[in-house]
Amino acid sequence: MNVFVTRLLPAEGLTILQAAGCNVRQHEEKRELSKQELIDICQHQDVLLSTGPIKLDADFFKNCSHLKGVALMSVGYDNVDMAAATHYGIPVSNTPDVLSRATADTAFLLILAVSRNAFFMSRSIAKGDWVFYDPTANLGIELYGKTIGIFGMGRIGAELAAKCKAVYQMNVIYHNRKPNVHLESELGARYVSFNELLKQSDVLSVHANLSTETEGLFNHAVFKKMKPSAIFINTARGGIHNEADLTEALKNNVIWGAGLDVTQPEPMQSNNALLSMPRVCVLPHIGSATVETRGKMAVMAAENAIAALQNRRMPQVLNP
Ligand code: DGY
Numbered sequence: 084m085n086v087f088v089t090r091l092l093p094a095e096g097l098t099i100l101q102a103a104g105c106n107v108r109q110h111e112e113k114r115e116l117s118k119q120e121l122i123d124i125c126q127h128q129d130v131l132l133s134t135g136p137i138k139l140d141a142d143f144f145k146n147c148s149h150l151k152g153v154a155l156m157s158v159g160y161d162n163v164d165m166a167a168a169t170h171y172g173i174p175v176s177n178t179p180d181v182l183s184r185a186t187a188d189t190a191f192l193l194i195l196a197v198s199r200n201a202f203f204m205s206r207s208i209a210k211g212d213w214v215f216y217d218p219t220a221n222l223g224i225e226l227y228g229k230t231i232g233i234f235g236m237g238r239i240g241a242e243l244a245a246k247c248k249a250v251y252q253m254n255v256i257y258h259n260r261k262p263n264v265h266l267e268s269e270l271g272a273r274y275v276s277f278n279e280l281l282k283q284s285d286v287l288s289v290h291a292n293l294s295t296e297t298e299g300l301f302n303h304a305v306f307k308k309m310k311p312s313a314i315f316i317n318t319a320r321g322g323i324h325n326e327a328d329l330t331e332a333l334k335n336n337v338i339w340g341a342g343l344d345v346t347q348p349e350p351m352q353s354n355n356a357l358l359s360m361p362r363v364c365v366l367p368h369i370g371s372a373t374v375e376t377r378g379k380m381a382v383m384a385a386e387n388a389i390a391a392l393q394n395r396r397m398p399q400v401l402n403p
Pocket residue numbers: 135136156157158159160182319370371
């Protein structure tokens with residue numbers, strides 16, 4: 084039972100795989116594998132456990148149609164051609180739920196950091212810019228009673244909405260493909276059209292999947308519809324916002340600020356203009372990066388991998 088892991092797997096997952104008798108090979112080098120390297124390695128594997136955003140396209144599945152399964156250690160699966168996987172009869176699983184809290188925490192951290200311009204100001208101390216106490220400078224904006232707009236009210240969006248409501252008594256509005264009546268009663272959330280979400284949100288947080296519908300959705304025209312005091316947060320996928328348009332919107336004070344845990348491309352280059360702008364905070368895709376959450380994701384991915392190896396249905400299988 085050969086399993087290839089595209090990075091180092093947290094110990095909790097590795098232990099489970101080894102206890103089940105798997106022969107585990109991990110990619111330990113600090114570089115991404117090319118598609119061809121991955122295809123070559125997978126010729127000798129039964130299951131692929133993919134820990135990151137490596138692209139698994141139709142060509143990959145065609146060349147690796149012998150695989151018994153692909154276990155993703157992520158909730159997002161926009162990097163996987165699911166139709167091709169299904170066509171070649173390869174089950175693919177993900178790791179939902181276990182990362183919702185940690186990812187919502189990251190969004191919450193970004194909201195606070197941007198509302199008080201914390202990261203920019205911290206960097207300004209290092210540049211020697213803290214010379215006196217000025218009661219009219221360095222002012223942020225408060226969150227109490229403001230409106231949080233959730234774009235994509237799934238598990239992570241709902242976690243964030245609950246935090247914003249509990250801590251800052253924020254009003255919750257959201258936009259989804261369809262209203263979620265259950266969450267509306269639980270969170271006192273209100274379903275609004277996309278245009279209303281843009282118009283009414285003081286903080287707009289993206290929690291949708293990257294798809295043909297959402298790719299590049301947050302562009303110049305969309306930022307222009309938001310409040311000049313609004314904060315834009317994206318912890319979902321960088322491809323959902325247009326980075327050049329966001330940079331322009333921030334430069335021209337079309338919106339107040341932005342907090343990003345995801346960028347397009349990743350990694351972001353160190354000379355990116357967003358990194359030195361006030362009221363902007365960029366993190367290196369650490370949404371689920373806590374010891375506890377990554378351990379749970381590794382366990383879930385390992386259990387899915389073992390199920391595939393044993394010809395059982397993967398508990399978190401995504402294919403229809
Ligand atoms: C996820 O789980 O989708 C995270 O963004 C890591 O890729």
